[in-house]
Amino acid sequence: MTAIAIRTESLTRDFGKLRAVDNLNIEVLAGIVFGFLGPNGAGKTTTIRLLLGLLEATSGRAEVLGFDTRTQADEIRRRAGALLEHPGLYERLSAEDNLEFYGRIWHLQTSERQVRIKELLTHLGLWERRKEIVGTWSRGMKQKLAVARALLHHPSLIFADEPTAGLDPIAAVALREDLATLAAREGVTVFLTTHNLAEAEKLCQQVGVIREGKLVAVGSLDQLRTTSGLPQVEIVGRGFTEKVLTLLRAQPEVAAADVRNGRLLIDLQRDTDIARLVGLIVSAGVEVEEIRKGKASLEEVFLALMEEEK
């Protein structure tokens, strides 16, 4: 049986009259990258704070790494790494001192601390600049250092709130690879919030979509695509008459059929074999030049979910 790293049951948090997290039920498997997606103000950061025990739930409960967030938050924080909205670095200290401080917090022995700091700073290309005061650094460099701090104590779970924000494309790719490697090789669970849907698509094995505090979808990317009913076929050619469209719409596997920019777009009910449909439209007089069958991108799924909720 696969272990569950995070489990919430009807987790709810109110701020006065505002319900920031509304009856949230999720299960995140251990050792995966879980993407928590949602627009600004959806409740992502509040959820992270609840899971880290930095906020108390108004109702419901949550378990992280087997510990209750209400009564055993210390145990959770002992085992988790956090890369929050802000890098959270001491700008008057050097990069090395920032890591030294957190290394001491996590009770790493002196030699272990030194080795780990060197390993992480070298990996992130910051070793030569370790003596510099962090306040003089660029946003991207600070973010890299914050990543090093979050990984310093070999956490078994990492909360990463928009981790690639402010990073240049090369550093962002490197960080994504690091997070994916951590999950795949070391079994670290990554709870990732991001606005970058392409990033989530590349990294996440499981995704949750939240809007106005409510979870609107959760599952693997394929499951989300299926539940969103968005497998699509795009046909380039001629003869897309109203008669052909009516014929297509009458088929059980077709959710919608339309002509846009001279191309025939067919939304399928499910991921189905389209040979029969192609045969049908050819026999109805359509001349086919090209057929593209594709799954909807996460962005399309996300936007569809947001639309549905409206």
Next chain:
Amino acid sequence: MIADVWTVIWKEWKMIRPQRGGVRGGMIGLLIVIGIPGIFLPLQMGRLWVESPIAIVLVYVSLIMVTNVTADSFAGERERHTLETLLASRLSDRAILFGKVGADAGYGWGLTLSGMFVGLVTVNFAYGRGELLLYPPVVGLGIVVLSLLAAGLASGAGILISLRASTVLQAQQKMTIALFLLLFIPSFGAGALPAEWKARLAEMLSTDLTKIVLIAAAILIVLDIGLLCAAMARFKRTRLILD
């Protein structure tokens, strides 16, 4: 717990050192802070610096120095967005709180003791004439104990104010007002006393200094404990994150 408190103190002292104008600016600041009570005042007072209870004023150095740094503790962390990451670490609430109080109080106390020692060297160098001049035991011990307790008082009050303030500036303004009240109320209060009371007070200072030091220490201990308890009650992660 003790190791965690030391870790916070280590960080706080590292942060205090280059606070203004980098390391060089920090060193100049330190020289001024130790130079005034350690060199300027003893040179002005002469042998009286060690032969009278006047050196007790060094206790104010603690108050002033702690006031300078303590406003920054939580309000500064909040302003610079480091508080949430610190709260998300494995440190306990008490380790963070005691570390902050300990760092600020230790800083003020350390500077007072340095000023006290430098003052003694100055007086001996300038006015000793081969004779070893020392603070009277009650004055020496009084400075050591009262400055520690005063540093604790300023630190506890500063932490409480800093916990409630949304910016460092706001915390500093409140701390400055509190310090002024603490400095001027006794001065003006003593000045406003009837002549008979003043005479009795002067007599007590010369004859019952030990008693006065003990009473002051007892009052400060009560205040320190009260402030620390209030700060412990106020310091809750789940509350701080909302401020």
